[in-house]
Amino acid sequence: MLTIRKNLKFFVCAISVFTNLFFCSIAVAAEKIGIAFPTQNQERWYKEGFHLSNLLKKEGYDVELYFGGDNDADLQVRQVGRMINSGCKVLIISAIDGDSFSEVLKEAKKKHIPVISYDHLIMNTDAAEYYVTFDNYAVGLAQGHFIEKKLNLQNTSENKYIELFTGSLDDNNTNFFWKGAMSVLNPYIQNGTLIVKSGEKSIDKCATQGWDREIAMKRMESLINSQGYLPGGSKGSRIDAVLSPNDSIGNGIIRAFENAGFTEKNIPVITGQDGELEAVKNIHKGLLGMTIFKDANILCDRVIRMTNQLIKHQDVEINDIETYNNGKILEKTFMCEVTVVDKSNYKKVFVDSGLIDEKNLD
Structure with missing residues (x-):
């Protein structure tokens, strides 16, 4: 009888520990961020896509990264729809065709998913409020x-x-x-x-x-x-x-x-x-x-900062709200500086920078 009680006590404790670990893992589950970039067939987008994804992972996020084939606008729209349905909390989109997202992003707005246009402006929708670009x-x-x-x-x-x-x-x-x-x-x-x-x-x-x-x-x-x-x-x-x-x-x-x-x-x-x-x-x-x-580092760092602010429901830092009108709204924009080489x-x-x-x- 004593052995049965000891075993029962051990079993109950094990269940308790497992339950606590399970619910703790849910509590600290990483927020999911979606990235949709134009193509993997151009050096810039291939490098930048993985660079941004890795930086977001270092911040503790779960990341879904998609490339739109060979600049396939229809494919990219489907990819964005997939990310909306998979539970992404922020979408970062560099649009192939800026006019192609008005329908799919209605669902993002309905689910209160913020959308950041990355260097290519998404047009004719009020669902994509934020824009990070160079001047x-x-x-x-x-x-x-x-x-x-x-x-x-x-x-x-x-x-x-x-x-x-x-x-x-x-x-x-x-x-x-x-x-x-x-x-x-x-x-x-x-x-x-x-x-x-x-x-x-x-x-x-x-x-x-x-x-x-x-x-x-x-x-x-x-x-x-x-x-x-x-x-x-x-x-x-x-x-x-x-x-x-x-x-x-x-x-x-x-x-x-x-x-x-x-x-x-x-x-x-x-x-x-x-x-x-x-x-x-x-x-x-x-x-x-x-x-x-x-410089991709400048652009990506700004997107990381903006993503963190959106996830934490903080004020999002911008430096322009007059230049970019997407046909529906004036974009909340951060414009980064460029270098002539x-x-x-x-x-x-x-070379000297490595x-x-x-x-x-x-």
Whole structure:
């Protein structure tokens, strides 16, 4: 009888300990955060997606990370729906198509799930209140000023020749990049200093669907052939600059020029953005004029801070509520600063900081 009582007491204690451990584990269960990024096929998004996910995990969150295939907007919408249904407490979305989320995010709003637009603005919904980005107008402005300086447009009496590229029309950032760059370049186009031989000067004509480098390369090859651009060409066959909004498009443009026989000695001034390894290599080789470095650490750190504030129901720190109207609301925005990188400082920004091993530039 004594043995039975001892065993019964032990069994009851074991049940009690197990129950306490079970309920304690529920009490400290990690909140789930959902991340939806455009594609794993571009260096920036692949690296940034896993970087942000790892930082959130270090903060103690459970993380669901999805990439939208090869910039598949419909797939991304389905992924967001999946995260809403799986119990995510905050959604971080870098939209492929900013206009595609109005329906799916109604469910997020119904469930009181805050949504942060990550660098690509989600349009036409009041469910995505928060936006973390870089100053996108300033990006275009910097690209325009770089071309202005390199071609000495303020002081030259000589005609200069340029072709214009911009990003994907389903990405709201494209509008800001274009407006910033053209605020500098358009006065020179209007007064005849800058000549666009192709006549393709509207945002619609210059857009690159999906920011696709192959599309950019093919368009540039077509322009080279149709306009008769030649390496080291004289007036009429010379091209002095190409406005490119990012590195992926810029790298496609460079390939088109290389295929046409251009080298670092006669390739036009080409702009970029994102600080991708291939772009930094091309700056090192003299093929790309500049890139805009949008430090992922700065952007991700700000998103982490915003996520923590949302989870803890604290006031969310922002620095802009006037610039970005998504068609329904003015976004509560935090704008981060960007860095212009060219031949003069690429080693300091990327090599000296340890971001890139100098051996990888050759």
